[in-house]
Amino acid sequence: MKNNLKIMRAMVNITQAELAERVGVSRQTINSIEASRYIPSTLLALKIAKVFGVAVEEIFRIEAGD
Amino acid sequence: MNARFLFPHRLKKWGWGILGFSVLLMGKLLLLGDGFDLFKINTHNAWLAFLSGGQSWVPDDLTLTISGALLIIGAFVVAFSKLKVEDEFSSRIRLESLQWAVYLSYALLLAAFLLLYGINFVDAMFYNMFTVLVVFIVRFHWVLFRQNRFARHEK
Numbered sequence: 714m715k716n717n718l719k720i721m722r723a724m725v726n727i728t729q730a731e732l733a734e735r736v737g738v739s740r741q742t743i744n745s746i747e748a749s750r751y752i753p754s755t756l757l758a759l760k761i762a763k764v765f766g767v768a769v770e771e772i773f774r775i776e777a778g779d
Numbered sequence: 780m781n782a783r784f785l786f787p788h789r790l791k792k793w794g795w796g797i798l799g800f801s802v803l804l805m806g807k808l809l810l811l812g813d814g815f816d817l818f819k820i821n822t823h824n825a826w827l828a829f830l831s832g833g834q835s836w837v838p839d840d841l842t843l844t845i846s847g848a849l850l851i852i853g854a855f856v857v858a859f860s861k862l863k864v865e866d867e868f869s870s871r872i873r874l875e876s877l878q879w880a881v882y883l884s885y886a887l888l889l890a891a892f893l894l895l896y897g898i899n900f901v902d903a904m905f906y907n908m909f910t911v912l913v914v915f916i917v918r919f920h921w922v923l924f925r926q927n928r929f930a931r932h933e934k
Contacts, residue, residue, distance in 0.1 A: 739864035
């Protein structure tokens with residue numbers, strides 16, 4: 714699964730630490746999601762999307778083979 | 780994101796302290812072959828009492844008993860205390876590390892079954908009692924360390 718979390722963060726100018734605090738996870742978790750080392754749960758994906766005020770699909774998208 | 784069945788984070792440093800102390804105790808006993816005088820006491824032996832019909836107190840060294848118990852308690856608290864921020868990612872690392880620990884422990888158990896006999900097998904069993912906790916702690920903290928290193932380069 715690909716994501717454009719880093720771009721979304723840059724657009725609203727918040728750091729990984731700030732995003733992590735707002736969704737209640739560690740900064741390492743946000744870092745791992747951005748690097749596609751970790752796929753978040755539905756709940757966390759929804760929380761992240763809510764921070765940016767967009768639909769989940771605008772941040773996370775399925776790749777062929779997923 | 781609830782982390783169930785975990786100790787509070789504040790206990791973790793106590794766990795490290797107990798674990799370190801137990802390693803020192805056990806290290807002295809295993810490397811120097813001698814325990815601590817403080818732990819050398821007479822213990823009751825019911826089997827001896829049955830055989831001798833009277834004498835049942837025998838001198839014993841409880842260093843291994845005490846250090847082994849402290850090692851289990853310390854390692855257990857270290858392994859199963861919450862992180863500062865416990866979330867779904869740390870839960871996944873925890874689960875994977877537990878899987879690693881069980882795999883490795885049973886691989887060693889199988890090897891011991893096939894390759895060791897007599898007192899050597901008993902020795903291997905003794906050390907293998909700690910394998911699950913030790914492998915779990917090492918793997919879990921190694922992965923956390925790597926994640927911290929990755930995250931340090933990003934803002």
